[in-house]
Amino acid sequence: MFYCPRPPLIPRLIFLTSRPSSAEWCVAMGAVVRQFVSADPSKCIGCGLCEFACALEKEGTLDATKSRIRVVRLSPMANAAVACRFCENAPCVRACLRDALYQDEEGIIHVEDAKCDLCGWCIEACPYGAIVLDPERTTVLICDLCGGEPKCVEICPTEALSLATEEEARKLWHESISSIVSEVKQVVERGAWELLFARASDIAGKVEAKLKELAKMVASAGPS
Template sequence: MKLGFLVDLALCMGCKGCEVSCKVENEVPLSMWRLRVKYVDVGTFPETKRTFTPLRCNHCENAPCERICPVSALHYLENGIVNVDKERCIGCAGCVMACPYGAIYIDPETNTADKCTYCAHRVAGGMMPACVVACPVEANIFGDLDDPTSNISMYIMEHQGNVKVRKPEKNTHPKHFYTSGGEVNLNPLASKREEGYNLFNNITHLKHVGGH
């Protein structure tokens, strides 16, 4: 078994239900996140569009966080989940610096590393991760990548050529996939201010158009 995650960005509407359910289920401190939904606005007024991208641990097959941990607090479960053992963690933050996705944080209450674990405690009990259950449009798809009949495997087959991962050049081999997303969703450098853009002038233009 090799568990993986896929987000259909064409369905995600940015409601943040997944983000909130993750915080509640895992008692994540208010100032931290295991899962967050990134908003990216593209285009120029009046032709603009807002896109949404849920970001979480990628549970890489070649995970830098697992390799760098000196006490094996970051470790693989048999189902492929990269888990965190808080009893072993010494709070050195090596994993935080090693992760190319910014998915790990140091819990200010326990001073130990924490991140998305695909709700490993729920999965062990035969349940889906909290974010999957909370999504009203079923944009979050979770399952066994080794099972060709699983929902996620069939989804990947149906969307061949349109399945992407974040930062493939890092060779971490993520088990977290996205479909229906462009560069602006997965590449932070793809979203930039247009040449000649001036925030003050744009606000002034909007006020003029609105008659205020």
């Protein structure tokens, strides 16, 4: 999510004819545009490579339960992935009784492990289910965008993940769902099963390539 004050009157009038997006307003006003990892359900195949890459990058393990991004299977034809959306006035931060969470100027939520007692209130408060509990380290795990270059986005074989603002993500979601409905109708009503077979064959090759990339990451990191 991005935080942006309402622009002054004159700049608003100048921009009036161009009908800028909310993100463009923020840039014009010098405000910080907040982005998060957004998933395109029409492209996500639910392979889970994003989870493995995240866990490896942040925790040095292939244990997907330690991933800061979660694959969500919406239906047989639609998958998505969820990570922290860096909410304005973050409810997780407000819910923490020990002040173990704080939000920086970029919107990133930081965890002070020494203060966290695994009470779980932040998890309950998160409207997206994007906070992961790690009992081994007695703390919680929250996406921090890997310093601006998320490994989950990099490893996704179908380019289903991208950095987006709230406005962009909402638009993408609606377009994606419409695309899925259209594809299902085409396959079922017209019997165009060859479309699915061709897509599956193409995706298989991309997944294989990304698996090799992940293997190199494992060899380089030397996870436990």
